[in-house]
Amino acid sequence: MQASESASAIAVDDLTRTFRGPQGGVKRAVDGLSLRVERGEMVGLLGPNGAGKTSTVKILMTVLLPTSGRARVLGHDVVAEAQTVRRLTGVILGGDQGLYARLSARDNLLLFADLYGLPYREQKRRVPELLDMVGLSGEARKRVESYSRGMKQRLHIARGLLHDPDVVILDEPSNGIDPVGARELRTLVREQVHQGRTVLLTTHYMFEADELCDRVVVMRDGRKIAEGTPESLKKQTDGQVVLTVHLNGAGEDDVARVRALPGIQSVSLSDRDAGQVLDVHSGLKTDVTAAVLAELRGVSVLQVFKREPTLEDAYVSLISGAPR
Template sequence: MTRTFKGPQGRVKHAINGLSLRVERGEMVGLLGPNGAGKTSTAKILMTVLLPTSGKAGILGHDVVRDPQTARRVTGVILGGDAGLYARLTAVDNLLLFADLYGIPYREQKPRIRDLLDMVGLLGNERKRVESFSRGMKQRLHIARGLLHDPDVVILDEPSNGIDPVGARELRALIREQVRDGRSVLLTTHYMFEADELCDRVAVMRDGTKIAEGTPDSLKKQTDGQVVLTVTVSGVGEDHVGRLRALPGVRSVGLTEHGGSQTLDVHSGQETDVTAAVLAELRGLSVIQVSKREPTLEDAYVSLISQDRR
């Protein structure tokens, strides 16, 4: 599947470039990538909002171009933020409106809405206007709206973006329930731990192209037996990072700022212990904590994106 558009000076650019991806029944697949990688464009094509320039896309065998109405009927879309909700209506009025749009028989609407509000934890707030809801409550209502017509396929576009940790954990539990119920789920997210926890498979995109696909564990193994030395330190500069990257055995170095301190993630092979050499380079700085760990999905993701960029 390919989706092109015209950029500056009329140049043709690829939002999606030859993407091949399949989600099986009862499976959750994560779509990962930096901003502009093509994740949302892929989701929008499956939602029948965009048309592919070439290739095919289908939902349960229904072509999204030739038979968009059927594709929509079997697909639930769960977005983030305020899009898709009417702020001045109550939660229950929002769901009644969408139940009419989905063509749900009138006698089934109220009991189904009550069950969904109970499932997402909004019973007791159903008569409140959505404009008074927190972001987490809106996300719960998005889930209820997306499941109103009992779809077989669910597309989630960054559903936990901006939600507090407790709300995000509860949201992930709700998402897991959809897979246990036999639904197929496509998840786009920037949160690597979320994809690691939820997804059976993940696909990594960059510049519209899929550069890797596999289970979270298989992608972690692509870090080629790396060990990550994590050092929390204060006063690190780019000159320190440059010298650390030049050390024998060091494959990559990441630096994250945390107010008055920084965290260094130094990647090396299992055959080389670089701890002493790293600490020697940081002599004179305030080293707060040193630890070792196995690579995470985020480490694998950064490695894949960096390799592809090179």
């Protein structure tokens, strides 16, 4: 079926989705969201848990109805023309869901090819082609239950591309995969855009969005709070200095004292390896190292260095500064 002519591959206008809460209140999972994904473009949908990313993706997948507003894929309304949208869209999820563990990779793909309605002659060509593309030809007859997580993710990609969709939705495809597997997966994803497909990607990995995406949309509390290329979002941190302190024994009181210093825009403390890492964002042109270290009295400081802001820094700044 031919896709109708439309300026954007994905068009979302004033989309809202509400849920009834356990206490009878109404929660807005998606709150007046509008966005565009152009044909042949890869756009990343970023945000913390509960930001509304999954609800937005489920609406585009036609498995969740919007409360109000409109969403279209290649010009087709996701509610009124759900069947057409499903034919034009490939959905690639993560984990064990969506695969039959006791079947081989080949049999999984043949089963889903039947469900997609692919003719037998097309199945014979398409299944080996996709298994080869994702690097599973040699493991094609092994049960999926014996696969590593990375292999399962590659099989998910093959499954989502069986019917040769124009639009691909990837929901955290590299979550939980080792670095080598994640790099291979990013290569596969990048190839889909080179082949002319449109890709919408949700991810918690900022470096992944920075490497792959033409644009990113940042969501919080169901709303869009920022949009632009990774470079343009990083430029919003111009003038910032990111001070990274490796330390041990820091607590909330130490973080609060650093946060109270003049010119400090955000402070985050995280556990990493055998110690802690304190990231300090300063809008001051002057060096704040001495002032920060002075507030970390009684803490074991192991290493201190300054660096240029990354997309993750821009994201943290946006999320921290967005009104709830």
